[in-house]
Amino acid sequence: MTGTDLTALSAPVGGEPSAGGGLWRTLGQTFTANRLAVLGVGLIVGIALFCFLGPLVYHTDQVYTNLAAASLPPSAAHPLGTDHLGYDELGRLMAGGQSSLEVGLAAAVMASAVGVLWGALAGYVGGVLDTVMMRIVDVVLSIPVLFMLLFIATIIPPTLGTMIAIIALFAWLIPARLVRGEVLSLRSREYVQAVRVMGGGGGRIVLRHLIPNAIGVIVVQATFAVADSILIFAVLSYLGFGLSAPAASWGEMLSSGTAYLYDGYWWQIYPPGVAILLIVLAFNFVGDALRDALDVRLRQR
Amino acid sequence: MRSLLEVSDLRTDIRQRRGTVHAVDGVSLTLGEGQILGLVGESGSGKTMTGMSIVRLLPSGGRLVGGSVTLAGQELTTLDAHAMRRVRGNEIGVVFQDPMTSLNPTMTIGQQIAESVQCHRGVSRSAARARAAETLGLVGMPHATQRLDNYPHQLSGGMRQRVMIAMALACEPKLLIADEPTTALDATISEQVLELLDDLRTRLGMGILLITHDLGVIARYADQVAVMYAGRIVETGPVGLLFRRMRHRYTEALMAAVPRRDQDTGTDLYSIPGRPPDLSDPPPGCRFSPRCRFAQQDCRTLDPPLTIVTPGHQHACWHPVDYRDDTGPTLQLTERSARNRALDPQIRPLTTPLVEVRDLVKEYPVTAGVFHRRAGTLSAVAGVSFSLAPGETLGLVGESGCGKSTLGRLLVALEKPTSGSVIVGGQDITVASAHELRPIRRDLQLMFQDPYASLDPRMRVGAILREPLAIQRIGRRQDQDRRVGALLGQVGLPASAAQYYPHEFSGGQRQRIGLARALALEPKLVVADEPVSALDVSIQAQILNLMRELRERLGLSYLIISHDLAVVRYLADRIAVMYLGKLVEIGPATQVSEHPAHPYTEALLRAVPELPSPSGATDGATAVGRARPLVSGELPSAINPPSGCRFRTRCPRAQPLCAEVEPPLRPWGPHHLAACHFPLTQPASGGA
Numbered sequence A: 001m002t003g004t005d006l007t008a009l010s011a012p013v014g015g016e017p018s019a020g021g022g023l024w025r026t027l028g029q030t031f032t033a034n035r036l037a038v039l040g041v042g043l044i045v046g047i048a049l050f051c052f053l054g055p056l057v058y059h060t061d062q063v064y065t066n067l068a069a070a071s072l073p074p075s076a077a078h079p080l081g082t083d084h085l086g087y088d089e090l091g092r093l094m095a096g097g098q099s100s101l102e103v104g105l106a107a108a109v110m111a112s113a114v115g116v117l118w119g120a121l122a123g124y125v126g127g128v129l130d131t132v133m134m135r136i137v138d139v140v141l142s143i144p145v146l147f148m149l150l151f152i153a154t155i156i157p158p159t160l161g162t163m164i165a166i167i168a169l170f171a172w173l174i175p176a177r178l179v180r181g182e183v184l185s186l187r188s189r190e191y192v193q194a195v196r197v198m199g200g201g202g203g204r205i206v207l208r209h210l211i212p213n214a215i216g217v218i219v220v221q222a223t224f225a226v227a228d229s230i231l232i233f234a235v236l237s238y239l240g241f242g243l244s245a246p247a248a249s250w251g252e253m254l255s256s257g258t259a260y261l262y263d264g265y266w267w268q269i270y271p272p273g274v275a276i277l278l279i280v281l282a283f284n285f286v287g288d289a290l291r292d293a294l295d296v297r298l299r300q301r
Numbered sequence B: 001m002r003s004l005l006e007v008s009d010l011r012t013d014i015r016q017r018r019g020t021v022h023a024v025d026g027v028s029l030t031l032g033e034g035q036i037l038g039l040v041g042e043s044g045s046g047k048t049m050t051g052m053s054i055v056r057l058l059p060s061g062g063r064l065v066g067g068s069v070t071l072a073g074q075e076l077t078t079l080d081a082h083a084m085r086r087v088r089g090n091e092i093g094v095v096f097q098d099p100m101t102s103l104n105p106t107m108t109i110g111q112q113i114a115e116s117v118q119c120h121r122g123v124s125r126s127a128a129r130a131r132a133a134e135t136l137g138l139v140g141m142p143h144a145t146q147r148l149d150n151y152p153h154q155l156s157g158g159m160r161q162r163v164m165i166a167m168a169l170a171c172e173p174k175l176l177i178a179d180e181p182t183t184a185l186d187a188t189i190s191e192q193v194l195e196l197l198d199d200l201r202t203r204l205g206m207g208i209l210l211i212t213h214d215l216g217v218i219a220r221y222a223d224q225v226a227v228m229y230a231g232r233i234v235e236t237g238p239v240g241l242l243f244r245r246m247r248h249r250y251t252e253a254l255m256a257a258v259p260r261r262d263q264d265t266g267t268d269l270y271s272i273p274g275r276p277p278d279l280s281d282p283p284p285g286c287r288f289s290p291r292c293r294f295a296q297q298d299c300r301t302l303d304p305p306l307t308i309v310t311p312g313h314q315h316a317c318w319h320p321v322d323y324r325d326d327t328g329p330t331l332q333l334t335e336r337s338a339r340n341r342a343l344d345p346q347i348r349p350l351t352t353p354l355v356e357v358r359d360l361v362k363e364y365p366v367t368a369g370v371f372h373r374r375a376g377t378l379s380a381v382a383g384v385s386f387s388l389a390p391g392e393t394l395g396l397v398g399e400s401g402c403g404k405s406t407l408g409r410l411l412v413a414l415e416k417p418t419s420g421s422v423i424v425g426g427q428d429i430t431v432a433s434a435h436e437l438r439p440i441r442r443d444l445q446l447m448f449q450d451p452y453a454s455l456d457p458r459m460r461v462g463a464i465l466r467e468p469l470a471i472q473r474i475g476r477r478q479d480q481d482r483r484v485g486a487l488l489g490q491v492g493l494p495a496s497a498a499q500y501y502p503h504e505f506s507g508g509q510r511q512r513i514g515l516a517r518a519l520a521l522e523p524k525l526v527v528a529d530e531p532v533s534a535l536d537v538s539i540q541a542q543i544l545n546l547m548r549e550l551r552e553r554l555g556l557s558y559l560i561i562s563h564d565l566a567v568v569r570y571l572a573d574r575i576a577v578m579y580l581g582k583l584v585e586i587g588p589a590t591q592v593s594e595h596p597a598h599p600y601t602e603a604l605l606r607a608v609p610e611l612p613s614p615s616g617a618t619d620g621a622t623a624v625g626r627a628r629p630l631v632s633g634e635l636p637s638a639i640n641p642p643s644g645c646r647f648r649t650r651c652p653r654a655q656p657l658c659a660e661v662e663p664p665l666r667p668w669g670p671h672h673l674a675a676c677h678f679p680l681t682q683p684a685s686g687g688a
Helices: A023-032 A035-057 A089-125 A127-142 A145-155 A160-171 A173-186 A190-198 A202-238 A250-258 A270-300 B047-055 B081-087 B109-121 B125-138 B157-169 B187-204 B215-221 B239-244 B249-256 B297-301 B404-411 B434-441 B461-471 B477-490 B495-499 B507-519 B537-554 B565-571 B589-594 B599-607 B656-660
Strands: B003-016 B019-032 B036-040 B062-071 B092-095 B175-179 B207-212 B224-229 B232-238 B307-310 B313-315 B355-368 B373-388 B393-397 B419-424 B444-447 B525-529 B557-562 B574-579 B582-588 B666-669 B672-674
Touching (some): A023 A035, A023 A270, A035 A089, A035 A270, A089 A127, A089 A160, A089 A202, A089 A250, A089 A270, A145 A160, A160 A202, A173 A202, A190 A202, A190 B444, A202 A270, B003 B047, B003 B207, B019 B036, B019 B062, B019 B207, B036 B187, B047 B175, B047 B207, B092 B157, B109 B125, B125 B157, B187 B215, B207 B215, B224 B249, B355 B404, B373 B404, B373 B582, B404 B557, B461 B477, B477 B507, B537 B565, B557 B565, B565 B589, B574 B589, B582 B589, B582 B599
Parallel strands (some): B036 B224, B092 B175
Antiparallel strands (some): B003 B019, B003 B062, B232 B313, B307 B313
């Protein structure tokens, strides 16, 4: 450093900053004030514990069928009865929940990561690249999703990994659009111009400034994406294009249960149905609350 | 004079998550018919909330908790919502600050004005439309009847504010509440709008409650003044008396914080330390006491009541300004050693310029239609040349849209010019590659206007200040951290500030951080684009003092871009006046502001309301009085600028020659250039 006089002025005449805490803390306060959000988080945590820790306490055989015990109503041995292949319904609910949560979370994370980078790049660079990248998004969006998913699911052997990839393949489009719009408005902000005046390049601007400032929108979107991915996975499984047996999923449980709709086997239909309903609802509650919390922060500015 | 509006002991609370804010805490006001009552205060003082409480347009959570409001004998606080609706718009008109957002963009202005007439008068559509045309004519809208079918976006800011006033006037209210009616407008336009309000109240006999932060506007237009601080009236009185014989220490401090025309630029502005109190938990005693330099023990414990000095002049201060010994205001301003740097015009040409700008042109293509057909060219900067000496401060003034910000951005290489050159240290930065520019950028930094938008909200202050060093790869991490601490000290913030996020600071503190960031690379030139226009008067003074102090300590050059001539005059050695992309006058600050050559410069100077001098007891009491605005109309479009002299369409002295021949910039005096065929002063021959 050079010989510039760096001694401070006598005392800090500008005053102290006010107490407040980080953005996340204010966001957290608004979030926890929302009862539905707390309920949503509670549900997600509860379901996750049930699915991943439940099997350690409640041991069942989810590999070998036992036709002798097929379609038993709830009893002490099987609290939720058994399905048409003799699997214990409660244990299967746990196993199916594992795959549902894994697919939902992994697909949402993958889709968001790809979508964020894609949208941020298109929005920041702009011009021809933006046009080309966003037209690609438009084209893929215009294809009926379910049709494409079914088509791909028939040619690729269904495993957990491929299910995640297939669902993510169509889920990155919305975050890409959203982040592009956000970046378009953020990139003209004065703090971005300040980085340019310092001599900072595009990479720094996108990664250090644009994406962190779009993170709120991204997190909200990702939360809804989890719910959507779980639903789509359930739909695919319900239609029979999900994981192959003996792997369990809620959609597949629901599907096999509906075959016995007229036999009064309610225990085969309600548990997976309610589970899907609850998890999707919980993620939507959380997403809504996050969005509200974010809005409040913006309003308080 | 009959009293029109009586507000007594008005109290308004706003319930928030973190407690109840007593936004208006026992305010009493009196406004006579045909009078203008100026309500002045800093942001957060409760002045807007007082106005909104009168019409009961409170934000959610807000409610009146006490006091009374009588309009022409009618009590308003006890009216139910339905009756209140009949009062609003009918008996009380309201003009809001931002003409851009307070009009509905999907309705024609005719419909919007007629709407309130139909609501309140129950007249037919055609009658309401006729009334709308009449009111538009009243507010000076040219071709009022044709304009009725325009949408808001087809009108300029000044015209929209006229529409807002027309809407407020459509039902001939007895009282008009104008909340910062001209804050969003340029000085010349603001002057036109205020003159209109002034003219209307005499013609219509209407009372106006003028809410503003601008003491100059109050001094020029108001009859009575009420100064608000922290939800209370601290001093109220007739305008002449209050400006010359202010008693409250807050009023005194506020006035000392405003740069004046006759201010010696070698003195510091008085700046009020600290910031206004949190109104959910106001300090005991006098609310100004924590920031008051005259506060004593009783101020901190006992709440001062409003005391009557002379009939009509009241203040709430335990230790008011004392005029008995006739020393006048006692604020001691620190005298600084006279600046001898760039002031001497004989020295400047000998030094090599730090920045030299030659024939700089910036044009933007204007496209139209789906296929982006090129429809024209917007000429933002049209052939500007000047140079800037090391250590010199150049002030750049002009109306919004004149290209002054674009010029600033060209200077720091944020944009590439269409033609022309900017030479810094022998190198033309307009042709330099991004790689070549990087080291040059250290010398050229930018300070932004909006302290809320210029700092990344996701970064701690330490990271914000370290970023320029990291980008330019200066020093190791520890050196950088030490430098951050030093920078914070330089701008008067504690070193602990590095741990906080920008939103934990006030506007003024953020502007300090912005300045620290601009200084991190030890630049030679800082381009400051409206550095204080988003700040309150007291905070503005802090930043101006700081900028001046740092200039002297670090030998900086500034290019100060501002619409506020007082700010520019206070800081600048030279002033350049821009009009529609052209420099129309440039010269030493005192010369330009006292003996302008160009009619536009004079118009700008005259449009800014000045504070009366506190020391001059009576002299010039009427000199504050005003003539008609010097420029009419608004800045023409830069897409097809007028031929010849670009100012001729608004110039009172324009003659046919002005339309044909563009006046060149020619020398007027030492370092004084102007471009006018029919100037106000004649160039000094030879340059004395």
